[in-house]
Amino acid sequence: EVQLQASGGGLVQAGGSLRLACTASGISFDDYAMGWIRQAPGKEREGVSFIKMTDDSTYHADSVKGRFTISRDNAKNTVYLQMNDLKPGDTAVYYCYADPMARGARDLFTWGRGTLVTVSS
Numbered sequence: 001e002v003q004l005q006a007s008g009g010g011l012v013q014a015g016g017s018l019r020l021a022c023t024a025s026g027i028s029f030d031d032y033a034m035g036w037i038r039q040a041p042g043k044e045r046e047g048v049s050f051i052k053m054t055d056d057s058t059y060h061a062d063s064v065k066g067r068f069t070i071s072r073d074n075a076k077n078t079v080y081l082q083m084n085d086l087k088p089g090d091t092a093v094y095y096c097y098a099d100p101m102a103r104g105a106r107d108l109f110t111w112g113r114g115t116l117v118t119v120s121s
Contacts (some may be wrong), residue, residue: 004023014120019082032099036097081094
């Protein structure tokens with residue numbers, strides 16, 4: 001069974017940091033691009049970041065660029081999202097996904113259940 005389990009969310013004050021992790025099982029992890037999206041009540045779902053099969057190619061949304069950094073450890077089947085200088089606008093449920101061969105076909109993505117990040121002002 002394919003499972004993605006996200007962790008690391010919590011409650012922090014503005015300016016603080018968190019590191020999210022998403023560990024995958026049931027897939028050949030190093031054959032998948034990995035990414036993060038977030039969704040907050042009343043706001044549109046937003047793609048945050050993704051990383052291809054190695055650290056050589058990454059994407060970060062303009063809203064988080066310079067503050068968030070995605071990385072992966074293929075030996076641990078884990079993708080990370082280091083979030084620094086958190087802002088109240090970052091409050092959301094963060095979901096990780098796995099994209100086979102980085103093809104970008106959403107219908108083929110595997111999704112985790114998400115982890116809640118709450119940033120207070």
